[in-house]
Amino acid sequence: MKLSFEELLAEGGHFEGDFAFTEDDMKVNVENFSADFIPTDSGLFLDVEFSYSFEAPCARCLEPTKGFGKQTAGIQLMSQSLEDVKEETELTDDDMGVCWVEDDEIDLYEIIKQEVVFYLPVRVVCGEDCKGLCPQCGENLNLGSCKCKDVADPRWVGLDKLKNN
Ligand SMILES: [Zn+2]
Ligand SMILES: [Zn+2]
Structure with missing residues (x-):
């Protein structure tokens, strides 16, 4: 889902949806997401909430194993065109992720995908007693x-x- 940074910076925006992707041998479903773009003094803030499920072979017995989760994330979106803001932001963005936008293009799925991947388990086990x-x-x-x-x-x-x- 490609969005324009400049347009969102002017008006903000709200998006909802779902999509799926694979990460290594994991099948991931972003079952629904809700994203709010909020224009701020230092750029564009993305407030996103998402629920997801995944399926991967158990690391011990190889049986398909499912899991799910729900998370929120706050991401500061910055454009190269806001060069003057860049230096200021580097000092204050310690808590939240900053995502640099190139060519005015925001790929919302890609941003959410990276957040989901962050929360996926490194090793899936069907049960502790497997x-x-x-x-x-x-x-x-x-x-x-x-x-x-x-x-x-x-x-x-x-x-x-x-x-x-
Ligand atoms: Zn045997
Ligand atoms: Zn197992």
């Missing part, structure tokens, strides 16, 4: 124990015989 896959046969151990456990280690079979005798 047992993962058997390193020998690759069976999902959450679904039951695999046959590997039933097969006695051949090195011990001989010892058992000795003990029993």
Whole structure:
């Protein structure tokens, strides 16, 4: 969604919508977002609220695992054309993100996407107690124990015989 910085700077604006994207092996749905552009003395302020869901393979058992979240973000949008404001802003923008706009073009989806990616987990696990896959046969151990456990280690079979005798 491409928007004009100059137009929003003059009038502000409100946008809502949804979109989807993929990030590495994660499928992400921005289920809805609400964005308000507010003209300020130092440029344009973007106040955005978004809810999202994602699906990725569990890092241990590879089962598709879902998650979701809801966040808000405040982003100061600056244009190269506001050169005089730049120096002032660098001293005061410690709390909020500053996004530099090139060629008067604001890509709202891209801005929201970056915010969502920031909140996505680095490693998705289906549950803290996920047992993962058997390193020998690759069976999902959450679904039951695999046959590997039933097969006695051949090195011990001989010892058992000795003990029993
Ligand atoms: Zn798992
Ligand atoms: Zn196994």
